[in-house]
Amino acid sequence: MTKHLLAGFAACLAAAGTANAFTPRVSDGVGVTEFEEWTFVTPEFWVKADDQGRSQFTLGSGVIAVADPDEWDDLGGPGGAGPKAPRPGNPDQTFDIGFNSQLMSPAVTVPTSGPVAIQFDYSWRPEDSQQAYVRAVYGDGSDAVLLDLNTGNTADTDMPDTNPDINATFQTVLAGLPSDSLALAFEMVDAGNDWWFAIDNIRVFNPLPGGEVYLEENFDGLLPELTGVLDDPEGAPLRNVGEPDERPGRLSDGTLGWTQEPPAGWEINTDDFVSTGPLGGPLQVTGVFGVTRVPEPTTVVLGAIAMGLFAARRR
Template sequence: MRDADPDAVFVQLDNIDHAGHSYGAASQQYLDAIHGADAQVGQMVAAVKARPSYGSEDWLIMITADHGHTDPGGHGGSTLQERQTFMIAVGSALAAGSVRHDVKMPDVAVSALAHLGVALDPAWGLDGRPVQQPTPDDFDSLRGRLQSRVDETGIPASILGFTHTPPAGWSVDNSAMGTGGVTEWRGWSFTTDEFWTQAQRDQNRECNVRARGVFAVADGDEWSDKSLTGSFDSTLVSPAYPVTGGRPATLAYTTYYRQESPQKGEVLVSYDGAAPVGVKTYTADVPSRTETVTLQVPAGASSVRVRFRYTGGNNWYWVIDDVRISQS
């Protein structure tokens, strides 16, 4: 890295993993292995900075771990301690000293590709987003409002991770919602991976790989874990987005949907306050992905409002994030 001319370098430091398996993550040996890797990273960064042409080069350095470890040792399960990891990154397009909540493991590969000038083709279906191109949405503004657990006992009390207060312009219609149930999940909630995935293990919540930061979730399964009456019937309502009548528009959002009958997810739109019309229905599993729906905007319309209605009971869940309307 100091004397050659590589475009990209991948280095795997495996001693921490060995120490975790042999001695556990709560051991002195594990801590010693971390210190050893830290020293090795320091040597590599020093080699990069010692390059004669370093001043005219543009380097992106990313450091991550592919998984965590349990305190006794080992990994491969669904606990947060095994799944949780980090990215430490430095580069010309990144704010020094900043702390981000929108970065996930799939972002490593696409960040490297973007830095090398490789155009990311949506047809590739990559789950990651370049860390150099943050795209906060309305839900991310709620981080300062997140609360600690109320009824959920499996989530550490120190974690702030849910609110029922929607962002500015958004609302939640719970007029048909049943009563009781688990407080955190009564109607649409706004939450984080750290909080939601610990509500219940081994139900694939960790597969919500495309949502970022704070996202919206309707979780009939968790809501039903406490005495209740009625069914889950809640609608997440967007602000009124401006549109030009007579021209098609594109509704885009990130979704993750797990189905169990009689559950149903519906996407409805209304123009200028008219009656909502369905444009998408979910009655089968949908992996975490970006959904796009073409809207035929009526002539004369000037605004569109989107509704996400989840109905069901002790079934599964629906995640929504990054809702956007665009017109070409």
């Protein structure tokens, strides 16, 4: 008996050690679970949560990646309950900065001499303190900001003629890279009940004719993983009096439209991710306020093993 228990113990430890590093979020009534940190949705699901200009992102299709603290705040109001930072020039007032999440691509091997082109489609609607950055993260530990969406665009509007970032394509070409290992980091930081940053159709490639493609991701491979609403809307607070008893983000027609889990090799860094923005960074504000996750697999496995060993000794 002991021999078999020890063998099972070793097998469970091995399984725990190789478990997916992604730990799912759970419904806790604080923040819309579908939109706590980066998430992956169909445009239909996202727009039905509330349009407010989200339908303007026509370059995104199939499945898109979204960081949307506006939708996150629609259950329990976590934006106003989380960390705050003084407003620059007016320390008597504060910004809510409780939403800080990073989506990281797999590292790919690229020629340090270049040329290395980086391209993706995105949608960005700014408000208050929220910040968005896209960084090149190199194998030597250095990084470089490729796109800073906070400079030159403070137009809190969904009108394309006023906010050109509501439906846009970014492209740059790099040369003289410090390392042959390159990953992309997409960051939404220093946000409260603000707006969104959405991306799709990421490519890292040699822009010369016939050049190699190093990374290509449109998130459509997640279509088989999509589910409906996670939270039961019964008992959830209504957004406005007179609206149906459905929490924003739920599709009443049962359309499957979202998943928490990223594509293979991609990572959502939230719990240990320190804000890189000008407000949250100096305060060392970490993660997204109010996120609850399922127990770590290792904890569950070890707890079950301990109970099993205890029961076996009592026999």
